[in-house]
Amino acid sequence: MTEYKIALVGFGGVNRGFAQLVADHNAEWKVALGFSVRIVGVTDLFLGSIVDKDGLDAKQLVALPTEKGAFAQLPGGNAEAFNETVIKHSGADIIAEATFTNPVDGEPATTFCRWALESGIHVVTTNKGPVALHGAELKALARRNNVAFEYEGAVMSGTPVIRLARQALAGSNILGFEGILNGTSNYVLTQMKNGLTFNEAVTQAQQLGYAEADPSADVEGFDVRLKVVILANELLDARLNVSDVTCSGISNITAQDIAQATADGASWKLIGCAERDVQGSVRASVEARLLPGTHPLAGIGGAINAVSFHSELLGAVTVSGPGAGRIETAFALLSDIVAIHTVYGK
């Protein structure tokens, strides 16, 4: 029986959600998935760090109070975040990287991924920064070190999009995509329709664990822009940089705009899209659009996301599911570990 030793880098909503999955489901994974997981280290800028090569108690980790330096309360824990030690020297086979997304340079998460990959350790991440801004370099680094760099949760949380398009739609000739790719902004638009103010809806999205550390990334479209870059580079063979994608958000949409749209049977949605033209160049954008009620994306509400892939052989294929959420995104880390097990396991 394979047992993966995992170190968690960042212990906010997503990695705490992953520890919860381990606490609740590790025994059944042995039977259903053919492996189990042992958490050997955790590090977090706010909480500190802890390593135990014999394995940490996942339930105890989940129950840790969100207080500065809280890991010092556990035997062997420290109030300081020894990120490099935990990544390189905890004995982990896999690093689950879930620190904040930095949309400018992807740091420090990109450095964390590099440390792991250079040390021959697999990386699973939900962080959009390293993938959108340094994806090609990190994939090459992983290949050179014969390890995996997996990031299913970087787009649409636990809803399978990247692997589905890359594997199940291989050969269909994907020409483009359009989608609702941010849970927070879709939740905000939905709650404004239900009568909340913009600020009240953003606060709710933060409480529910959907929003970025800086929620302006959600409502100004920057988060979707990273996801568009990831999907376009992955599926359209594009080499887009963030600056290639035109970008605007939803913060200018007023309660009156929403009411008018509702009266007209339409809905405002933040849409990220990209398409390849006949010359092979890819154009991409992020913007709020007023969709008629008949549009397939018009009825997607709350933190649910959806993306339609346009392919030569199938026409439109649309996938819909959770676009944010702690447990939903933690599931994406599990799906990455399953993918690693399929290739490297046994």
Ligand SMILES: NC(=O)C1=CN([C@@H]2O[C@H](COP(=O)(O)OP(=O)(O)OC[C@H]3O[C@@H](n4cnc5c(N)ncnc54)[C@H](O)[C@@H]3O)[C@@H](O)[C@H]2O)C=CC1
């Ligand atoms: N929450 C969600 O629904 C989704 C989140 N993501 C991405 O997953 C990642 C994690 O998300 P959440 O857990 O919700 O964020 P969070 O803000 O709850 O947790 C991030 C944690 O990283 C820690 N951290 C920040 N800088 C660090 C550093 N230099 N070293 C060590 N730890 C550091 C923070 O102290 C915090 O506890 C983010 O990149 C986010 O964009 C992706 C898909 C969905």
Ligand SMILES: N[C@@H](CC=O)C(=O)O
């Ligand atoms: N803040 C993001 C989280 C997932 O990427 C969102 O709301 O979609």
